[in-house]
Amino acid sequence: MSMRSGIELHTKQLGAMAPSGFFFALHIRFALPLLHHQSFPQEWADKYTEEVYALRDPIIAWGFSEVGSKRWSEITIPDPFDIFGQAAEHGMIYGLAVSCGHMKSRTIASAARADREFTDDEITEFARLIQMLHDITEPPKSLTDAQIEALRLIAEGDRHAAAAAKLNISESALKARLTSARNSLLARTTAEAIQRARDYRLL
16 A cells, blocks of 8 residues: 555545544644644634634644643643634534654644544544554655755756756656655655755755
């Protein structure tokens, strides 16, 4: 199974467990996740973004202070903006939170439902799937010299033909190096790969 298909499979399984939606932010570094996904009601997602609730959310604060899993009802961090109360108005009444990984590459996830608390078994399974996503998307410790050379030239403004000429390789070989770099960095575009390589101090 490829990394992409593994991510898609685990994401689908997580969705089946969270009737009112879920989110994950994988490998949060320098305040940004390597990969993220959310399926909460759009109206709530829009409000959450507009009000910058990520900076005030007790779930996020808990996720950076502890590792493990908890029901929302067990999180005792103050909620002065009543984020839990506002979420309940959108059908997210009961929830769970999961946090794993090193502080410098933390993964935080959450799931919600409207009808009842999540069972211990459901929390355990959700946490297992999040840990698997965390593990399979572990950022690379390094890139190959060939990948770094290709990304650096594009970052400096060279077009594919010019970069290939400087490296004395074919344009198709250059594109293959860029593709492998994107795959290593879980990036959809070369520009995104360049930014992630810089963020991870690989470039």
